Amino acid sequence: MASNSNASAATVSNNRQFALLPKIVNGGIAGIIGVSCVFPLDLVKTRLQNQQIGANGEKMYNSMLDCFKKTYRAEGYFGMYRGSAVNILLITPEKAIKLAANDFFRHHLTTSNGTLPITRQMLAGGLAGLCQIIITTPMELLKIQMQDAGRVAAQAKQSGKVVPKVSATSIALELIRAKGISGLYKGTGATMLRDVSFSIVYFPLFATLNALGPRREDGSNEAVFWCSFLSGCAAGSMAALFVNPFDVIKTRLQALKKAEGEMQFNGVIDCVGKTMKHEGIKAFFKGGLCRMIVIAPLFGIAQMVYFLGVAEALLGMKSNKS
Secondary structure (H helix, E strand, C coil): CCCCHCCCECCCCCCCCCHHHHHHHHHHHHHHHHHHHHHHHHHHHHHHHHHHCCCCCCCCCCCHHHHHHHHHHHHHHHHHCCHHHHHHHHHHHHHHHHHHHHHHHHHHHHCCCCCCCCCHHHHHHHHHHHHHHHHHHHHHHHHHHHHHHHHHHHHHHHCCCCCCCCCCHHHHHHHHHHHHHHHCCCCCCHHHHHHHHHHHHHHHHHHHHHHHHHHHHCCCCCHHHHHHHHHHHHHHHHHHHHHHHHHHHHHCCCCCCCCCCCCCCCCCCHHHHHHHHHHHHHHHCHHHHHHHHHHHHHHHHHHHHHHHCHHHHHHHCCHHHH
């Protein structure tokens, strides 16, 4: 994401040194700011993806705007931030792993003549995505339960039932008691499909787009601010749409509580088969617009935080971006 090597063109020096600490701090700051700004849209995305169409075509939410309005009306402003605490808590280590891993793999995959071919850029991104699922899977699992709780409760209320309120802590403890630490890794396969695919698309695409813009200084590998910002937004939104089917599968597999009458899934293949049979291919792009709107500013913000050298300023370090 917001790393020096990603912000450069495909040519990278083998001798270039990476300052790891500011990358971690910048990634954490960008993640916290980004989550705080776009979390309500992420919540809407989760509820749209988990929503299953009834036998007579009935559904709770008709669109992104309808979901937003109904959620706000039923749960208020703070209801739009259900599960945000988990995301904010774990976003820093997730971004740290992603940034450090991508820089590490790009550095070591650079050829002896100092170039980084597109296939190696894709490999570096994919390996970074694979590393991040250590943190991403439990974070997403807990976040989804909190985000979808309002939808499940609303449907239960319509049936005259009451669903007790839950917290991320109680869900985590219950899973650990029942299944051990592995309980927090439900949906790992689908998470891996999404994150690896996303990183394979995003990192090379961002580097390519960013390389097309004007440089900050003559001979510099760093693009001007607006180019990096727009490149991050464009690459992030395009990669998000590309992997949306995997995100739908992951979201459905990780939803531990279903509304009455909704299907249960036993793995990725079962989820794909049942979703295709009962809802058609369009179901795999549910929440796609939301996801694009969420991801674009997240990556744009990440590039902005790095460009401004927030971590370097906080740590009293000299920026080496030029």
